[in-house]
Amino acid sequence: MQSRNEQLMAEAVKYIPGGVNSPVRAFGSIGSCPRFIKRADGALLWDEDGQEYIDMIGSWGPMILGHHHPKVWEQVAKAGPMGLSFGAATAAEVEMAKLVCSLVPSVELVRMVNSGTEAVMSAIRVARGYTRRNKIIKFTGCYHGHSDGLLVKAGSGVMTAGVPDSLGVPEGCTSDTLSAVYNDLESVRAHFSRCGEEIAAVIVEPVAANMGVVEPEEGFLQGLREICDQYDALLIFDEVITGFRLGIDGAQGYYNVRPDLTTFGKIIGAGMPVGAYGGRREVMEVVAPLGGVYQAGTLSGNPVAMAAGMAQLNWLKDHPHSYETLNQRAAAFFDSIREMLTELKLPWQVNHVGSLGCLFFTGQTVHDYESAKTSDTKAYADYCNYMLTHGVYLAPAQFEAMFLSMAHSDAQLKQVLETMRAYFEQL
């Protein structure tokens, strides 16, 4: 007999391409049936079959306080009845912008949008408009959403599906996108030596988290800053994943490097569809209606999304030690996986930065896209299916991260470790 998840998938494929609204959700790379999630609370999820999971994804990052946080929910419940969308200016947007600018020192002006993809697409346009240059550098394996110009050697879903670049993206859209190697400043310098005066910006995930998790090596982010300064190009940090996660001031605070522009994603809306881009006043002043770079959106700064996001950001601001606790707990968790692998003589790699981490099924250290690709994705699929069947909800793809939240208890993390151990021991 089919499970409810299977029944739903059978129905979904009739009406939705591949049955899902985002490819990674299809569970294709692990050869399994998607879990249709019915409800979530704290660090737990329940699917339509009633199976309970410890959630190690957290909606791909934004649920840093866990699901259904009372403070967030209280504000959403207040904002909803006042109106779902006005397509007009609201006090909440002003408050949100003020809050983001006060929390992230490099951001002096900020514009709300509806997703990380939109934020990055807009930030690139701003960088081009400000510098009057066209080329951008991105890093192989870094994912910046699915806008045309950035679907070049993107990581994540594209990497998992084995699609190097997307169909439907005309060459003209990507001809100004140059690829460099993550953690390799020479590969960046080579582009600048060839055509530095044409390069508008370098965009980077300060911690790469869409080819699995890859930490920037010492001096890498600082080196990017120096090269950009040398050539009057802008440095864009895509903090869709790291923003308000590694700390209240994101990766730029964690590594003490100040970008010109920053993009944020769903964490700014506590899981509601929100993104934002912001940066130096002088640069952001090119955005319409102040300047000549057009960017717009009826739903941008949506009142309910702003209420949810502000509740989460205010909570984080009012609990400055919460990051320390989360990062310490995460360090202990990822260290335990490493120790377990050593004890069981398994050669795999654990990469982590703060509450982001991942397990690569490779014996090589992973520091860029090429080394990430040495991971055995079949081994990951087997492991992931075991974990799912035993109540741990992991990303259904090797090249994604685990996201710990402040709602994960020691007992829940211990349970995840015990489930991993049970899997490793039966290999």
Ligand code: HOZ
């Ligand atoms: N790599 C994406 C999160 N950064 C996966 C989520 C999705 O594409 O739906």
